[in-house]
């Protein structure tokens with residue numbers, strides 16, 4: 001599959017600053033300290049109602065969505081995350097970084113909890129409503145120097161499907177680690193990615209927000 005066949009919004013994303021940087025960028029100071037604290041509190045309080053996701057083997061999907069292998073807990077967001085998600089400045093900021101207009105998909109965001117040793121999220125492309133995914137790290141007990149819970153991006157396969165990634169194997173990988181107070185801006189529908197298994201005691205909690213490109 002050539003990237004020349006991708007739709008216009010995808011082409012614009014690839015040509016924007018995040019696309020030019022390889023499809024992923026770590027930004028500092030987002031969320032700002034007060035919001036980070038409130039989001040972390042909300043994530044902890046939503047954990048009681050989270051769902052366990054246990055999938056040992058993926059369904060072999062080539063494109064976006066599908067059923068990636070995974071072991072983790074997820075929950076819906078809450079009012080603190082909703083306020084961040086719907087803040088016009090956030091869409092403006094991400095639009096600027098991505099080089100094309102993006103907006104919230106309209107649904108709520110979510111929290112993900114990698115808690116047990118080995119919890120991870122396997123290779124995938126994000127669902128159709130997540131052209132741009134904002135992953136804010138709220139907690140990472142493993143710390144910044146360990147691969148535990150890191151985002152592994154298949155940079156050599158930006159704009160390509162997962163069949164190619166599986167066929168060509170582990171080439172052109174990049175490991176992205178962000179700390180609490182930082183966020184990962186990811187072209188989640190274009191850059192194949194996975195979350196590495198967490199170490200024992202390496203609990204990692206993120207806020208995930210999905211944006212569509214116009």
Ligand SMILES: O=C(O)CCC(=O)C(=O)O
Pocket residue numbers: 112121126135150151193194195206208
């Ligand atoms: O854990 C992460 O950093 C990424 C999570 C992710 O890719 C997703 O939720 O789709």
Ligand SMILES: [Fe+2]
Pocket residue numbers: 124125126133188193
């Ligand atoms: Fe993802």
